Amino acid sequence: MTRAAGTRAPASDEASAAAETPGCGDTGFGAYVVEAQAGFLLRRAHQRHAALFQEMMGARALTPTQFTALIKIVECGTVTQNRLGRLAAMDPATIQGVVRRLIARGLVQRDSDPGDRRTHVLRASPAGLELARQAVACATEITTATLAPLAPEERPLFLSLLGKLI
Amino acid sequence: MTRAAGTRAPASDEASAAAETPGCGDTGFGAYVVEAQAGFLLRRAHQRHAALFQEMMGARALTPTQFTALIKIVECGTVTQNRLGRLAAMDPATIQGVVRRLIARGLVQRDSDPGDRRTHVLRASPAGLELARQAVACATEITTATLAPLAPEERPLFLSLLGKLI
DNA sequence: CAGGGATTGTTCGTATACAAATAATTATCC
DNA sequence: GGATAATTATTTGTATACGAACAATCCCTG
Numbered sequence: 091m092t093r094a095a096g097t098r099a100p101a102s103d104e105a106s107a108a109a110e111t112p113g114c115g116d117t118g119f120g121a122y123v124v125e126a127q128a129g130f131l132l133r134r135a136h137q138r139h140a141a142l143f144q145e146m147m148g149a150r151a152l153t154p155t156q157f158t159a160l161i162k163i164v165e166c167g168t169v170t171q172n173r174l175g176r177l178a179a180m181d182p183a184t185i186q187g188v189v190r191r192l193i194a195r196g197l198v199q200r201d202s203d204p205g206d207r208r209t210h211v212l213r214a215s216p217a218g219l220e221l222a223r224q225a226v227a228c229a230t231e232i233t234t235a236t237l238a239p240l241a242p243e244e245r246p247l248f249l250s251l252l253g254k255l256i
Numbered sequence: 257m258t259r260a261a262g263t264r265a266p267a268s269d270e271a272s273a274a275a276e277t278p279g280c281g282d283t284g285f286g287a288y289v290v291e292a293q294a295g296f297l298l299r300r301a302h303q304r305h306a307a308l309f310q311e312m313m314g315a316r317a318l319t320p321t322q323f324t325a326l327i328k329i330v331e332c333g334t335v336t337q338n339r340l341g342r343l344a345a346m347d348p349a350t351i352q353g354v355v356r357r358l359i360a361r362g363l364v365q366r367d368s369d370p371g372d373r374r375t376h377v378l379r380a381s382p383a384g385l386e387l388a389r390q391a392v393a394c395a396t397e398i399t400t401a402t403l404a405p406l407a408p409e410e411r412p413l414f415l416s417l418l419g420k421l422i
Numbered sequence: 423c424a425g426g427g428a429t430t431g432t433t434c435g436t437a438t439a440c441a442a443a444t445a446a447t448t449a450t451c452c
Numbered sequence: 453g454g455a456t457a458a459t460t461a462t463t464t465g466t467a468t469a470c471g472a473a474c475a476a477t478c479c480c481t482g
Binding site for chain 4: 306319320321322346347348349350353354357372373374375
């Protein structure tokens, strides 16, 4: 994470220099250091992963959520939109937009369900299936890159702890 | 994380039942399981933290980013907007909106800098300072709640590993 | 001191993320 | 079988998050 000083990047290394950044002294918050809190670190780690994902996914141009949704659709073969949202951990309002963009790119198709007139059935198109296969290979490298700062033996431990945070 | 089946919640427990959700068989992705990847877990952990934050911050109605920005302003006494963004790990475009909302709530004030006509100097208002003090106490509990699923001895370890992911 | 490069803040467009409200439909229960 | 509850999908509004482009200003170097 060595970045030039004048970048438009979201977080300069200043954000890691917890305690005493010049001009920013202690102001009576006791031992509370924002940069050391779980929430702050989760946000930054998530930011970094998203950046890695975008960079490494490259021309495939899938966002993390689009990728997750597409994979889940392929795994299910056929899903309903809200159920897909639950599988992919997305709000009905959020999954709506994600699916709309996947359909707009021709990666997913949507058929009406004769058994339930409320829903539409989602299914991956051939192009979507092909892209999914390529993306999975790429995503494996993205996971590796995300965990790269950890020693190999720390990685499963970290994932196990992270997984407990539901 | 025991939630009723029909909630509007972003992620039902279905999203944790990795391998074999009924109707969603293996479709040739080999050993790749989305729900076990670092990115997916980071996104969910971040979501959960944000939900805890909103719930526990309650009437104070600060979002995690607003809280971070406010704390950083108080710590610095006086900051420039972009510099604040770097300290709080936010894009210039993002910090702009965060600061605008803090100003709209009267928690932060903005004065022009005679030494540099590009910038404005940010400073916490008395109300902002008071809210910051209350919020820090609350945020400490939020961190505890976030890490609650971990055994006490696992918590510093987890934070240390998470911190390595920059 | 002049001119090029860097920095600051803003705006626009896109993509999550979620609460809340809504209409349409299905499921349940008395 | 009919009222009620639940579910599905959509829409609106708000809040991150970031790339890209921009004008104003500063800084530095020649």
